[in-house]
Amino acid sequence: MSNLLATAPNTGTVVSVRGSVVDARFPQKLPAYLNRLNAGEEGRVVVEVIAHLSEAVIRGIALTPTSGLARGAPVVDLGCPLQVPVGPALLGRMFNVFGDPVDQGDPLGEVAWRSIHQAAVPLVQQSTQSEILATGIKVIDVLAPLERGGKNPQTGKRG
Structure with a gap:
């Protein structure tokens, strides 16, 4: 993701913050729908654009806590939607929702990144054929097999 800001960044300022809803003004160029924005002094608040309110103001949903984010704080448009890493190098690893490794493993290196917004x-x-989902738990697989893609009950003690 180091190449996201290869060109001059599109910057704006926070107009208002109401819970997880953030409005920002971009005087030069309006960010596209679903673009990722970094807001705050260190860019610690991640915002996704959900609406264009006017020719210069967007509305976004904060995906991280907005505590400390105030009017006038800088906002940077990264020029792309939220992206996550994909590929065989990720098998067995743990990541947060933004694709950052959280397992203290080796750095990812060169992997492909894809937008979280894809066409169906x-x-x-x-597939319209019914398939059995093998859970690896013999009791469930034999006595109460589950259908792949269907609604599966969660077993266990409730309450």
Whole structure:
């Protein structure tokens, strides 16, 4: 993600903060829908653009806590939607919602990053056959098999 700000960043300022809803003014260029913004002095608040309120103001949803974020704070448009790493190098690893490793493992190195917003698989390519989901728990697989893609009950003590 180091190449996200290769060009001059599109910057703006926070207009208002109401809970997790953040409005920001961008005088030069309005960020696109679903773009990722970093707000605050250190860019610690991650915001996703959800609406264009006017020719210069956007509304976004904060995906991290907004405590300390105030009017006039800087906002940087990263020019792309939220992205996560993909590929075989990620198997067995743990990541947060932003694709950052949280398992103290080796750095990711060169992996592909994809937007979290993707087009749905066309209906003609979707499977309509019923398949059994192998859980690896013999009691469930034999006595109460689960259908892949269906609603599966959660077992365990409630309350």
